[in-house]
Amino acid sequence: MDELLKLLKKNALETPEDLAKMLGLPVAAVKARIAEYEKSGVIRGYQAVVNQDQLDINLVTAVIEVKVTPEREGGFNHIAARISKFEEVQSLYLMSGTFDLLIFISGQSLKDVAFFVSDKLATIPGVISTSTHFMLKTYKDHGVLMETEDEYERLKVSP
């Protein structure tokens, strides 16, 4: 992956000025490349990584394994596109192995999620079966640890 993308993936808030210094490029070149990535859709958005466990909110997250019958034309893409349009669906992947689609979904309550599965998901033609797992705690998300470990302090000056 391009160095610029790597840096932005690590911290999307890096300013073009700092990025330019790190990469040894002119600021204008960095700005132009970011704009290009955004325009071509390589960069699809910028989000904060939030530790929801720390917030006093009701949010239930579940992972759903889905088996589907692929369609004659379009394979899994058509049904995946249909499922991904639901707002509750956070992420959706096509998987190898014993099931086909993996869905990350969040809702206000267990009931919300259960309703989505029974009413929306299971009723889609082509869906053969679903298996829902509720998430209990997040330890690491998007490469970020959700708990801050006490950092061991190095000597402040050493040869």
Place this chain on the structure above:
Amino acid sequence: MNGSKSRPDRIASHVRTMPPSGIRDFFDIVSTMKDVISLGIGEPDFVTPWHIRESAIYSLERGITSYTSNLGLLKLRQALAGYVERVFGASYNPANEVLVTVGVSEALDLAMRAILEPGDEVIFHEPCYVSYGPVIAFAYGKPVPIQTDPQGGFVLTAAQVAAAITPRTRAIILNYPNNPTGACLPEAELKAICDLAVKHDLIVIADDIYAELSYDHPHVSAASLPGLKDRTIFLHGFSKAWAMTGFRLGYACGPADLIGAMMKIHQYTMLCAPITSQEAAIEALKHPDQDINGMKAEYQRRRNFIHASFTEMGIPCPRPAGAFYAFPNIAATGMTSKAFAYGLLDEEKVAVVPGTAFGPCGEGYVRCSYATSMDQIKEAMVRFKRFAHKRLAAKA
């Protein structure tokens, strides 16, 4: 404080007369202060890669807690020989040409004690790592520092070496990529210096501890030059490239007679390097490029950033080609290195090391380590600029 009276007469004179390290008093002040951003640290900010730590833990779980062969675990020496051959292009026999030590620090000490008669001279270039002079002196040798030229990017020249050679010269220490300047040695200059070593029958001590952290050109070791292997003691270790300083593990490679002599001292004074660290090192050598390249890429970004920042604020700074140090020139502020470092610490709570800690020719410079997080470096640069500009304005 205890009440016992200091008795200098019972301290050996070559120890008594050794001045304290220039870093030490500065360290004492910094360590009493809170919220200091330190660019004064000569070790990686990365934690040792997890798979290496995990293998150390696993070795403890299996009860591997004994001494090893004096030379070090054979499996490790074999892995080291393989690594040195691939990366540095010099081949050594693990049976008698590789010695595992407690850091490059111990290896350096062993080398000096193994080769020096009292009064023998050792040439080295300044600014340099703080230990060279003292280690030579503790082995009853005579340190012969060469002041490298800032205009030449602190690169040692063969002409300077030629001028320093006397009939008592026994060895020459080379440390590039360099601590504290970040300079690298062009291959032509290295060859010319090594030709002198051949001509005058000198031993070359190659402190190649920062070799992997060379950003613009691959590092060339003296040990790899034709005909040099027989007179070179190659020193390398795990502290920098693998971020394993606390494991205290290094090694020396060289002709069997020299390694044998070093081993003689090592077996009676150290016995062996810690087995836990040796086990960790075996793991470290399994996928070295993977571990090192990630850290190296990050150092390189920081190098670019810190160099661009100094340039932007009008502080001349040679572009560091290796290691993790920048060595900006603060002479235009009219301050000495020491006054600058103390002032910066006092007013802006940023710690840098005065260049003079590494030799008199470091006057006018300060060492800024970029082995610290990018966020810290960014903030440190803002403060450095504020401080330097105030002094420059006051002087104008």
